[in-house]
Every structure is written in C-alpha cells, then in structure tokens.
Amino acid sequence: xxxxxxxxxxxxxxxxxxxxxxxxxxxxxxxxxxxxxxxxxxxxxxxxxxxxxxxxxxxxxxxxxxxxxxxxxxxxxxxxxxxxxxxxxxxxxxxxxxxxxxxxxxxxxxxxxxxxxxxxxxxxxxxxxxxxxxxxxxxxxxxxxxxxxxxxxxxxxxxxxxxxxxxxxxxxxxxxxxxxxxxxxxxxxxxxxxxxxxxxxxxxxxxxxxxxxxxxxxxxxxxxxxxxxxxxxxxxxxxxxxxxxxxxxxxxxxxxxxxxxxxxxxxxxxxxxxxxxxxxxxxxxxxxxxxxxxxxxxxxxxxxxxxxxxxx
Amino acid sequence: xxxxxxxxxxxxxxxxxxxxxxxxxxxxxxxxxxxxxxxxxxxxxxxxxxxxxxxxxxxxxxxxxxxxxxxxxxxxxxxxxxxxxxxxxxxxxxxxxxxxxxxxxxxxxxxxxxxxxxxxxxxxxxxxxxxxxxxxxxxxxxxxxxxxxxxxxxxxxxxxxxxxxxxxxxxxxxxxxxxxxxxxxxxxxxxxxxxxxxxxxxxxxxxxxxxxxxxxxxxxxxxxxxxxxxxxxxxxxxxxxxxxxxxxxxxxxxxxxxxxxx
Numbered sequence: 001x002x003x004x005x006x007x008x009x010x011x012x013x014x015x016x017x018x019x020x021x022x023x024x025x026x027x028x029x030x031x032x033x034x035x036x037x038x039x040x041x042x043x044x045x046x047x048x049x050x051x052x053x054x055x056x057x058x059x060x061x062x063x064x065x066x067x068x069x070x071x072x073x074x075x076x077x078x079x080x081x082x083x084x085x086x087x088x089x090x091x092x093x094x095x096x097x098x099x100x101x102x103x104x105x106x107x108x109x110x111x112x113x114x115x116x117x118x119x120x121x122x123x124x125x126x127x128x129x130x131x132x133x134x135x136x137x138x139x140x141x142x143x144x145x146x147x148x149x150x151x152x153x154x155x156x157x158x159x160x161x162x163x164x165x166x167x168x169x170x171x172x173x174x175x176x177x178x179x180x181x182x183x184x185x186x187x188x189x190x191x192x193x194x195x196x197x198x199x200x201x202x203x204x205x206x207x208x209x210x211x212x213x214x215x216x217x218x219x220x221x222x223x224x225x226x227x228x229x230x231x232x233x234x235x236x237x238x239x240x241x242x243x244x245x246x247x248x249x250x251x252x253x254x255x256x257x258x259x260x261x262x263x264x265x266x267x268x269x270x271x272x273x274x275x276x277x278x279x280x281x282x283x284x285x286x287x288x289x290x291x292x293x294x295x296x297x298x299x300x301x302x303x304x305x306x307x308x309x310x311x312x
Numbered sequence: 313x314x315x316x317x318x319x320x321x322x323x324x325x326x327x328x329x330x331x332x333x334x335x336x337x338x339x340x341x342x343x344x345x346x347x348x349x350x351x352x353x354x355x356x357x358x359x360x361x362x363x364x365x366x367x368x369x370x371x372x373x374x375x376x377x378x379x380x381x382x383x384x385x386x387x388x389x390x391x392x393x394x395x396x397x398x399x400x401x402x403x404x405x406x407x408x409x410x411x412x413x414x415x416x417x418x419x420x421x422x423x424x425x426x427x428x429x430x431x432x433x434x435x436x437x438x439x440x441x442x443x444x445x446x447x448x449x450x451x452x453x454x455x456x457x458x459x460x461x462x463x464x465x466x467x468x469x470x471x472x473x474x475x476x477x478x479x480x481x482x483x484x485x486x487x488x489x490x491x492x493x494x495x496x497x498x499x500x501x502x503x504x505x506x507x508x509x510x511x512x513x514x515x516x517x518x519x520x521x522x523x524x525x526x527x528x529x530x531x532x533x534x535x536x537x538x539x540x541x542x543x544x545x546x547x548x549x550x551x552x553x554x555x556x557x558x559x560x561x562x563x564x565x566x567x568x569x570x571x572x573x574x
Contacts, residue, residue, distance in 0.1 A: 057415055058415075059411065059414060059415065078419070079417075079419070082415075082416060082417045083417055087415035087416075089408065089411065089412055089415065091408065092407060092408045092412070093407070093408040093409055093411055093412025093413075093415075094407070094409065094412065095334070095338050095403075095404065095407060095409055096407060097337075097338050097341045097342075098334060098337060098338065102334060102337060103334075105330070105333075105334075106330050106331060106333065106334035107330075107416070108330070109326055109327060109329060109330020109331070109333070110326075110327045110330050110331065110413070110416050110417055110418050111416060111417060112323060112417060153417075
C-alpha cells in the first residue's frame with residue numbers, strides 16, 4: 001500500500017447512456033474505483049456492462065452524468081488519458097489478415113513507452129504463435145492477444161471487458177493470475193464479467209448491474225451478506241416435509257418441496273443444518289443429495305434479478 | 313478529435329508509420345484490391361483510345377498521348393485511391409479495428425490518415441511513373457508547366473482520400489462499397505475530363521463540370537502538361553479543389569462512422 005491508497009482513479013457520477021433509438025442502456029449509476037483496486041461490473045447480458053465501460057474508455061459521450069478517469073474526461077481529454085490506460089474490448093478489433101507479431105508491432109508503434117512486443121506475447125502465452133494470422137487464432141487466443149496489447153503500454157488503469165469469455169478453464173486461471181499480478185504491481189483494473197466466480201474470486205469490490213442500474217455494490221462479502229444460505233436434500237419414500245420439526249423453529253425463512261427434494265433457505269445455516277441432521281439421525285433417515293452452502297454471489301445475483309422482476 | 317488542426321509531432325509520425333505499415337501489409341494481402349489499384353489505371357485508358365481518334369484534340373492543344381496520360385492518372389485517383397480506400401475504411405470498421413484503434417493513443421485524424429497512407433502512396437507513385445513512362449514512350453514530351461503537376465496530384469489524391477472517408481460513412485459493408493462508389497466514379501469519368509476532355513462539351517455544361525470534385529485535379533494536371541492554363545484558371549481550379557477538401561473533411565468529422573451499425 002502506498003500514499004495513494006485512497007485516491008480514486010475512476011469516478012462515475014450519475015452516469016447515463018442513451019442509444020440512437022432511445023434505448024436507455026445506463027440509467028444513472030455512481031461508483032468509484034481506488035488506485036490498485038480490482039473492480040468488477042457484474043451483470044447478465046444486456047445489463048449495461050459494456051455500455052458503461054465504453055463511456056469509461058472514452059469511446060462515447062454520456063447522455064448524462066460525469067466520468068473521470070485519472071482526473072480527466074476520457075472522451076474530451078483523450079490525449080491526457082490514453083497513454084495511461086489499457087483497453088481490452090469485448091470482441092476483436094484486429095485485422096484478420098495480419099499476423100500476431102505484425103499486430104503487436106503495429107500496436108506498439110502507436111503506444112508511448114511500449115514494452116517489447118515479445119515480452120507481452122510471452123506473458124499471455126502467445127509467443128509461439130507470433131507468425132500466425134489473427135484469423136487462424138482460436139477465440140481464446142484472440143482474447144489473450146487482446147490482453148497482451150492492452151498491457152503493452154504498462155497502463156495505470158486497465159479496462160477488461162469480459163476478459164475470459166471464450167477461454168478454457170486453464171486459460172481463465174492464467175488470466176486471473178495475471179490480473180492479480182498486475183494488481184500487486186499497483187495497476188487499477190476495471191473488468192466486466194458474467195461469471196460469478198470470476199467476480200467473487202478476483203474483485204476487491206464489485207457492482208451488480210441490472211437493467212442499467214446498480215442493484216448492489218461493495219466487497220463480495222458485503223454484497224452476499226444478508227442473503228439467505230441454502231440447504232437441500234432428498235427425503236426417502238414414506239417421509240414428508242411435515243415429518244421434519246416445524247421449519248420456523250429451525251430458522252428457515254423459505255422452503256420449496258419438489259417431489260422428494262426439499263430446498264430450504266435460511267439466514268442461520270448452522271442452526272438449520274444441525275437441526276435437520278439431528279432429526280435425520282434420530283429417525284434413522286438417510287438424506288440423499290445433501291447439499292449445504294453459504295450465501296454466495298450467485299445467490300445475491302439471482303435474488304436481485306428476481307426482486308427486480310417482482311418489483312416491475 | 314481536438315478542435316484545432318493537429319500539429320505533427322514525432323510521436324504522431326511514429327504512430328502514422330506504424331499504422332501505415334500494417335495497412336500496406338493488409339493491402340498487399342487483398343489480391344482483388346491490388347489488381348484493381350495497379351492494373352485498371354494502366355489498362356482502362358486504352359479502351360478510350362479509339363474514341364480519342366474521333367475528337368479534335370489539337371484545337372485544345374492536346375495530343376492523344378497527353379489525353380491518355382490524363383485518363384490514366386484520373387483512373388488512378390478513382391481506383392487506386394478512392395475505391396481501395398473506401399474498401400479499407402469499411403473493412404476496418406466492420407472488423408472493429410477502427411473502434412479498437414480509438415481506445416489507443418491515436419487521434420481520429422491519425423487513424424484516418426494512417427489508414428490512407430498506402431493507397432495515397434500507391435496513387436502518387438503510379439501517377440509519377442505514368443508521367444515518366446508517357447514522356448519516354450508516348451512522345452508527349454516534358455510538361456510545359458511542370459510546377460502544376462505536383463499541386464494537381466495533391467489535389468486529386470486528397471480529394472479522392474477525403475471523399476473515400478465520406479463514402480465509407482454511408483457504406484454498410486465491403487460488398488455494398490461496390491455500389492456506393494459508383495456515383496463518384498461515373499460522374500468523374502464522364503464529367504471531370506478523365507475519359508474525354510471537358511472542352512469538347514457545350515460551354516454551359518463544361519462550366520458546371522469544372523466544379524465536380526476531381527475536375528480541378530484533372531484540369532491542373534492537363535494544364536501542367538499543355539501549359540495552356542491562365543493564372544486565373546489555375547487559381548479557380550485550385551480554389552475549387554481546396555473547397556472540396558474542406559467540405560469533405562468537415563463532413564467526415566461530423567459524419568464518419570467508427571463502429572458498425574447495431
């Protein structure tokens with residue numbers, strides 16, 4: 001940690017974006033990202049993640065509100081911001097007929113203080129592909145090329161729009177490790193993702209976007225706090241939900257009974273689980289498919305989507 | 313894009329060079345475009361050769377050689393620069409290359425200029441080679457007002473490049489570029505003195521045709537060769553070219569599409 005610990009390198013205030021047809025993709029969102037932090041914008045497809053990131057990258061002018069990146073307006077003060085940021089778009093942006101090396105050389109020529117191209121290609125594991133044309137790369141390799149070029153200028157702020165979409169499990173882990181290394185070196189990272197485990201495992205703080213608004217934000221722990229935990233199991237033949245002790249006494253706040261399968265939601269997971277297991281022990285019942293899990297981001301995410309639907 | 317005319321700095325030159333180099337490699341890998349750009353301006357003039365024999369060129373101080381040369385240079389503006397550049401701008405936009413470039417340090421003007429460098433360079437090289445070749449082979453002799461040749465080429469190349477960016481703004485795909493480029497192609501071939509000299513038209517029609525985008529370039533070029541352009545005519549032609557360039561640049565700044573339509 002350094003003296004810039006509390007410096008906000010990205011500040012977004014009441015930001016909105018409206019497309020030509022009148023569609024309001026971003027509807028007044030506010031958040032900030034501190035130096036050296038990994039911040040994730042999480043949401044389903046169409047939630048407004050890319051629309052928001054493009055405003056931060058300075059590719060479009062907001063319909064309302066304010067964006068500041070490193071203290072500057074990223075659209076109107078492009079020249080001041082761009083040398084200090086790295087961007088990975090959601091898709092493509094490289095001529096299909098150029099080779100990996102030619103693409104990297106071109107991008108290096110357009111980047112002040114660029115690192116050697118071979119170094120960043122090595123970093124993302126593309127060194128051996130340097131003579132391959134972009135059109136012959138797999139989807140995952142293209143994502144890694146994009147990441148390599150975003151890193152060419154040693155950016156202070158890195159925007160990653162769905163950096164691991166299309167990557168296999170190993171590629172995804174490699175990318176996560178790389179992003180963590182960058183944070184350790186002081187880089188501020190803003191990423192979008194629809195993978196919950198990516199946001200949960202990588203982000204210091206996150207915001208869940210839903211229909212252009214921030215539905216929840218904070219650290220992963222803060223966002224999941226207050227969300228119910230889950231317990232599910234299958235009752236054997238001859239046993240019914242009513243055979244269990246009264247659910248309210250177990251701390252259960254909601255339940256579902258689907259054939260033999262029982263799903264419980266509780267804010268006191270330990271109490272509920274203990275009571276159910278003691279009951280099973282006492283009655284000599286085997287609970288098949290027993291699954292007990294604490295509140296996760298997934299829980300929060302699905303909960304938010306449902307709440308919004310009910311509200312609408 | 314900043315409001316003022318961009319000043320050229322070393323970093324800017326470095327970026328233009330990097331982009332131009334990549335674009336040249338891409339141009340070289342597109343055989344259709346290479347053929348159109350290199351062969352058409354050399355072959356097409358011969359198709360108009362029979363028609364030229366019917367015309368009274370001598371009255372305008374023209375020869376078959378200078379008329380063919382003018383046609384070749386005009387076709388070079390249209391095919392090597394204009395058509396191939398519309399193709400390049402549209403292809404890069406549809407591949408999201410332009411959007412990606414805008415996330416980096418290049419200014420909008422640098423992106424458009426860098427992308428245009430190979431096509432404009434080929435057009436210039438082609439025109440200079442044609443001049444040299446014709447002087448040597450077609451007995452056209454040396455130009456009588458050589459100081460007009462470079463301004464003529466500059467006017468033609470810049471108008472063609474600026475109008476290419478403008479045409480790309482209204483072109484949805486590489487395929488539809490074959491249609492959207494036709495109006496300027498036809499109008500220029502017929503009315504700008506590329507396939508036949510404007511002077512053989514009725515006066516009033518000729519006066520209107522002098523105002524077409526590529527007319528000033530063709531007029532200055534032919535004038536450079538024949539030496540038959542007065543100071544007033546030179547000035548009018550130059551001013552017309554400058555107006556076209558300014559109008560096109562202004563329109564491109566307002567209308568250019570950097571991303572595919574959603």
